Amino acid sequence: FVLLIFIPTLNRPWLTYDERIIYDGLYTPVPKSLGNFFEILGNFGLTLNTISSNSLYSSIYLIRSCPLGSAMLMFFELLFKNNSVLFHLLNLFFHILNTILVFFILNISLETAKLDNFKRFLPPILTLIWAVHPVIIESVLLSTNFGASLSYIFFFGFILDFLINK
Numbered sequence: 001f002v003l004l005i006f007i008p009t010l011n012r013p014w015l016t017y018d019e020r021i022i023y024d025g026l027y028t029p030v031p032k033s034l035g036n037f038f039e040i041l042g043n044f045g046l047t048l049n050t051i052s053s054n055s056l057y058s059s060i061y062l063i064r065s066c067p068l069g070s071a072m073l074m075f076f077e078l079l080f081k082n083n084s085v086l087f088h089l090l091n092l093f094f095h096i097l098n099t100i101l102v103f104f105i106l107n108i109s110l111e112t113a114k115l116d117n118f119k120r121f122l123p124p125i126l127t128l129i130w131a132v133h134p135v136i137i138e139s140v141l142l143s144t145n146f147g148a149s150l151s152y153i154f155f156f157g158f159i160l161d162f163l164i165n166k
Helices: 002-009 034-044 067-080 084-109 119-132 134-141 143-165
Strands: 049-053 061-065
Touching (some): 002 134, 119 134
């Protein structure tokens, strides 16, 4: 069901206000080959910092550093060659994995095997709400947020492992 909701978004073109980071190579140059990938990584190192600010409202700015995210972005740019469909498909794949993990977490947490028939429908319903909730949708629809979806996989995976092995 979740796949059916997001399939129409796969062929969506790049959004100019956010996803131009990918197709214009604003954070790092788009590598042309694997050797070029390592060359860029060697030149930039893992010290790429991004400054976030809004000078209209405040003089406060944040320096964000996500070296692994920058390296992963360059790697996906190398693989996908700025193909928006492949970037959106990657985010959708991560989201479906997260949805499956959320389902198993809810199943274990609510101990559905011990519940009556009506309450057994609770995990699928809650999972579906989670999967299509507007807060979650941004990390699926914007290709620049693949890092959030990927980090959710580790977060939910660790929670599931804890619940299974407690």
